[in-house]
Amino acid sequence: MVRIFLTGYMGAGKTTLGKAFARKMNVPFVDLDWYIEERFHKTVGELFTERGETGFRELERNMLHEVAEFENVVISTGGGAPCFFDNMEFMNRVGKTVFLDVHPDVLFRRLRIAKQQRPILQGKEDDELKAFIIRALEQRAPFYTQAQYIFNADELEDRWQIETAVQRLQELLGL
Numbered sequence: 092m093v094r095i096f097l098t099g100y101m102g103a104g105k106t107t108l109g110k111a112f113a114r115k116m117n118v119p120f121v122d123l124d125w126y127i128e129e130r131f132h133k134t135v136g137e138l139f140t141e142r143g144e145t146g147f148r149e150l151e152r153n154m155l156h157e158v159a160e161f162e163n164v165v166i167s168t169g170g171g172a173p174c175f176f177d178n179m180e181f182m183n184r185v186g187k188t189v190f191l192d193v194h195p196d197v198l199f200r201r202l203r204i205a206k207q208q209r210p211i212l213q214g215k216e217d218d219e220l221k222a223f224i225i226r227a228l229e230q231r232a233p234f235y236t237q238a239q240y241i242f243n244a245d246e247l248e249d250r251w252q253i254e255t256a257v258q259r260l261q262e263l264l265g266l
């Protein structure tokens with residue numbers, strides 16, 4: 092039975108790599124944010140606005156427990172999921188956890204063009220965004236580093252790099 096959780100900061104490539112990895116492993120892919128959006132018929136941004144971050148985190152925890160029931164699955168969490176409640180401990184208990192480790196400069200490059208759909212980053216100018224990413228990584232590191240595996244995901248810029256990353260991830264997990 093394969094139940095793998097991909098974690099890491101926003102822009103680390105959890106969704107991109109998770110999707111490609113699940114396809115290669117021939118198992119279903121679940122992106123926790125997409126699952127939440129489908130279940131509630133609302134975007135993550137709308138849920139943040141309506142319920143505040145506290146409300147979103149509660150819902151995220153409940154949905155994490157729901158998707159963790161699936162067997163043979165690759166699950167990409169949202170970047171904050173491992174850092175609230177006992178979510179990280181829970182994932183370590185029920186599956187294999189991978190921290191997608193990405194250099195802050197790379198995260199900044201990816202997120203400055205992909206921040207609109209991420210409520211926490213909205214309205215941040217470049218300087219502020221960079222400082223925010225660095226600070227958030229420091230705060231979240233104690234959670235992310237509880238993952239059983241650490242995977243460098245600095246290179247996910249094209250199909251070839253993604254394919255290479257999928258192979259490396261398979262080797263890391265011994266699959």
Ligand SMILES: Nc1ncnc2c1ncn2[C@@H]1O[C@H](COP(=O)(O)OP(=O)(O)O)[C@@H](O)[C@H]1O
Nearest residue numbers: 100101102103104105106107108201205248249
């Ligand atoms: N080749 C690329 N060049 C620049 N940005 C990219 C490229 N590929 C992906 N991104 C952006 O980087 C982000 C990382 O991908 P994603 O899988 O969504 O990360 P996560 O799910 O960890 O937040 C995405 O928002 C995407 O828009």
Ligand SMILES: O=C(O)C1=C[C@@H](OP(=O)(O)O)[C@@H](O)[C@H](O)C1
Nearest residue numbers: 100101102124169170171209210
């Ligand atoms: O890091 C975070 O706190 C968040 C990350 C997002 O997921 P991605 O990491 O897939 O962008 C999403 O769950 C929400 O916007 C909050």
Ligand SMILES: [Mg+2]
Nearest residue numbers: 105106124169
């Ligand atoms: Mg994602």
